[in-house]
Amino acid sequence: xxxxxxxxxxxxxxxxxxxxxxxxxxxxxxxxxxxxQHPGGGIVSLFMLSSGKKKHxxxxxxxxxxxxxxxxxxxxxxxxxxxxxICAVRGDSNYQLIWxxxxxxxxxx
Amino acid sequence: xxxxxxxxxxxVTQMGQEVILRCVPISNHLYFYWYRQILGQKxxxxxxxxxxxxSEKSEIFDDQFSVERPDGSNFTLKIRSTKLEDSAMYFCASxxxxxxxxxxxxxxxxxxx
Numbered sequence: 001x002x003x004x005x006x007x008x009x010x011x012x013x014x015x016x017x018x019x020x021x022x023x024x025x026x027x028x029x030x031x032x033x034x035x036x037q038h039p040g041g042g043i044v045s046l047f048m049l050s051s052g053k054k055k056h057x058x059x060x061x062x063x064x065x066x067x068x069x070x071x072x073x074x075x076x077x078x079x080x081x082x083x084x085x086i087c088a089v090r091g092d093s094n095y096q097l098i099w100x101x102x103x104x105x106x107x108x109x
Numbered sequence: 110x111x112x113x114x115x116x117x118x119x120x121v122t123q124m125g126q127e128v129i130l131r132c133v134p135i136s137n138h139l140y141f142y143w144y145r146q147i148l149g150q151k152x153x154x155x156x157x158x159x160x161x162x163x164s165e166k167s168e169i170f171d172d173q174f175s176v177e178r179p180d181g182s183n184f185t186l187k188i189r190s191t192k193l194e195d196s197a198m199y200f201c202a203s204x205x206x207x208x209x210x211x212x213x214x215x216x217x218x219x220x221x222x
Contacts, residue, residue: 095164
């Protein structure tokens with residue numbers, strides 16, 4: 001059983017569309033991370049959440065601890081947003097991150 | 110902006126050989142990690158390191174693997190006798206505290222032939 005599930009696996013959208021990527025988890029967590037992986041493989045940390053909502057530019061991340069669910073939103077999407085977006089959680093008493101499988105996002109001009 | 114630096118970016122090695130993957134974490138970070146990603150699969154945790162010792166390790170991190178922070182700046186992952194299935198991208202990461210976000214290196218692509 002996967003402890004971190006993401007949906008959709010793949011998402012193709014037109015430039016300008018509002019994008020939502022979902023993450024559900026089944027373990028108790030101390031924090032949830034959203035990360036971006038570029039085609040070359042590099043990983044960039046976007047957000048770390050333990051409650052509520054965070055915004056950075058056109059990116060918004062929300063988390064509902066009771067429902068064990070988080071969403072990553074991209075407003076006014078752009079082709080440069082094309083990447084794999086990964087949700088990862090750190091458990092209550094762990095150092096490690098448990099990773100989702102990622103959502104491959106393609107934004108077409 | 111401070112970076113986590115990994116070397117080499119690519120390494121090809123013969124099965125059974127030892128490899129050392131090197132990382133220079135951000136200087137004021139206290140927690141260090143190795144993760145790996147086999148092509149087409151999820152990122153997997155290998156090991157975390159804090160206060161000069163392993164704080165957590167996964168089932169993958171068996172006796173073939175070891176980590177060191179020999180000089181206060183480098184953080185190395187050694188694989189003693191590489192297997193074909195060790196072929197993956199290996200990422201080093203660090204953070205200042207557990208409650209902080211992570212900074213990842215750009216990865217070392219290891220190919221075992």
